[in-house]
Amino acid sequence: MARAVHDPASLSLSSGVDHPVDGHPVEGHPVDGNLALDVLVHPDVLAHPALRRLGETLEPVPAGRPAWSRAELAGRLCELSAGQDGALLSAAVGLVVDAQRDGEPVAWVSATRAIFFPPDAAACGVDLATLVVVQAKDALLAGRAADVLLRSGAFGLVVLDLGTSAAMPTPLQGRLVQLALKHDAAVVCLTEKQPDEASLGSLVSLRGQAARRRSRDGRRFTCGITTLKDKRRGPGWTWREVRHGPEGLS
Numbered sequence: 001m002a003r004a005v006h007d008p009a010s011l012s013l014s015s016g017v018d019h020p021v022d023g024h025p026v027e028g029h030p031v032d033g034n035l036a037l038d039v040l041v042h043p044d045v046l047a048h049p050a051l052r053r054l055g056e057t058l059e060p061v062p063a064g065r066p067a068w069s070r071a072e073l074a075g076r077l078c079e080l081s082a083g084q085d086g087a088l089l090s091a092a093v094g095l096v097v098d099a100q101r102d103g104e105p106v107a108w109v110s111a112t113r114a115i116f117f118p119p120d121a122a123a124c125g126v127d128l129a130t131l132v133v134v135q136a137k138d139a140l141l142a143g144r145a146a147d148v149l150l151r152s153g154a155f156g157l158v159v160l161d162l163g164t165s166a167a168m169p170t171p172l173q174g175r176l177v178q179l180a181l182k183h184d185a186a187v188v189c190l191t192e193k194q195p196d197e198a199s200l201g202s203l204v205s206l207r208g209q210a211a212r213r214r215s216r217d218g219r220r221f222t223c224g225i226t227t228l229k230d231k232r233r234g235p236g237w238t239w240r241e242v243r244h245g246p247e248g249l250s
Contacts, residue, residue: 107157111160
């Protein structure tokens with residue numbers, strides 16, 4: 001996919017039930033005075049609001065095999081990285097097509113002077129007429145633009161093309177995470193970096209590294225993504241697809 005250049009400590013719980021240590025029953029329940037046993041005996045403890053909040057912060061493991069799709073990334077802040085010879089834009093455009101196919105509005109926010117080449121995107125199946133494109137001055141303003149877009153609740157996928165040396169404040173990342181969860185949206189940050197370079201931050205739920213390999217006939221490319229971090233499934237799973245090069249490529 002070519003680019004077009006533009007100017008511009010400890011947890012203390014209380015169940016609300018007295019817990020004597022002499023083994024006498026309370027409210028009809030036998031109590032051993034042991035916290036672990038007491039939790040098993042008293043179902044009220046398991047309904048404690050603190051436990052519910054704790055469980056809600058854990059990312060559930062989705063069913064089925066992993067795939068590079070909007071559904072896999074929904075409700076998450078993700079980062080896709082690649083070197084200069086990677087397949088970063090091809091992988092991102094594939095997500096856009098997948099989201100649009102499912103009827104999800106998509107926004108593309110660019111913090112770089114170069115964005116995707118529209119004819120190439122259209123050839124890949126992107127509906128340019130419904131794709132919202134925002135040009136931002138830097139990564140910080142791109143993140144703020146994504147914040148506004150997500151708060152509308154109208155977008156199922158927001159792509160942030162951040163380029164090289166990208167940085168985003170943790171509080172802003174936190175807001176994007178909460179909005180992604182609230183609206184079941186996927187937030188994908190594109191960065192140009194090597195696998196051994198640090199990600200945007202600890203709030204990133206999934207980080208993938210994109211790469212491409214040219215076929216023997218010179219006309220096709222195998223575009224692949226290897227997950228370096230995945231809070232739901234664990235790192236290491238891969239995604240591969242074959243793409244054709246642009247017309248005139250020899």
